[in-house]
Amino acid sequence: MKLQLALDRLSKDKCIEIVNETKGSVDIIEIGTGVIKEYGMDIVRDMRKLYPEKTILADMKTCDAGKHEAKQAFEAGTDIMTVMAFSSGLTIKDTLEVARQYGKRIMIDLLEVDSRDKIKELHDLDVDMVSLHVGKDKQQEGGFSTDLFSLVKGYDFEVSVAGGVNLETLPGIVREQPDIVIVGSAITKADNPKDVAGKMKEIMAG
Numbered sequence: 334m335k336l337q338l339a340l341d342r343l344s345k346d347k348c349i350e351i352v353n354e355t356k357g358s359v360d361i362i363e364i365g366t367g368v369i370k371e372y373g374m375d376i377v378r379d380m381r382k383l384y385p386e387k388t389i390l391a392d393m394k395t396c397d398a399g400k401h402e403a404k405q406a407f408e409a410g411t412d413i414m415t416v417m418a419f420s421s422g423l424t425i426k427d428t429l430e431v432a433r434q435y436g437k438r439i440m441i442d443l444l445e446v447d448s449r450d451k452i453k454e455l456h457d458l459d460v461d462m463v464s465l466h467v468g469k470d471k472q473q474e475g476g477f478s479t480d481l482f483s484l485v486k487g488y489d490f491e492v493s494v495a496g497g498v499n500l501e502t503l504p505g506i507v508r509e510q511p512d513i514v515i516v517g518s519a520i521t522k523a524d525n526p527k528d529v530a531g532k533m534k535e536i537m538a539g
Contacts, residue, residue: 334507334537336530337390337493339517341365345372351526352384358530361413363390363515374409381410388412394442399424403431413438415464418446418455425458440464440493449484456488464515467496482509500529503536
């Protein structure tokens with residue numbers, strides 16, 4: 334089980350500072366959508382140079398122009414980029430094809446998806462990596478619920494979970510055995526990010 338650090342709503346310097354503090358526990362560095370909108374592909378290139386040993390995910394949230402955005406992300410040094418599940422099947426197929434050409438991966442973001450029919454569509458498109466995701470605004474009604482796992486039961490996806498995950502909710506999530514746990518503000522806003530990331534990694538290791 335991997336720990337993915339989501340860097341969002343932060344300055345470039347703060348992103349680097351937090352990664353430096355937590356890199357011993359973090360497996361995947363996620364450059365959040367807001368950070369990409371602020372700094373563009375430059376911050377992806379910078380992270381690639383600073384942390385060549387880490388997997389880097391660009392949270393592009395692509396929903397159109399799939400080929401172009403996938404090439405942008407992968408040429409900047411991204412290992413994984415996100416594509417929204419509501420995108421056209423053609424967009425998803427295009428990004429998957431570009432990912433194959435670059436030897437990289439696509440994570441499909443299931444934000445607001447509640448239909449097993451949509452999950453079957455994604456499976457039929459040869460998607461192999463999905464994110465069960467409770468959005469930032471929706472978290473006002475509550476964080477990640479393990480009920481979401483029922484959406485992908487029976488499918489052989491690599492599954493990540495995101496949305497208000499913290500030290501209190503993590504043990505219940507770990508029991509569902511996701512492949513990746515995505516944590517943002519519980520680490521980035523902590524008084525001691527290194528300590529929180531380390532504790533989370535311990536819980537995930539059992």
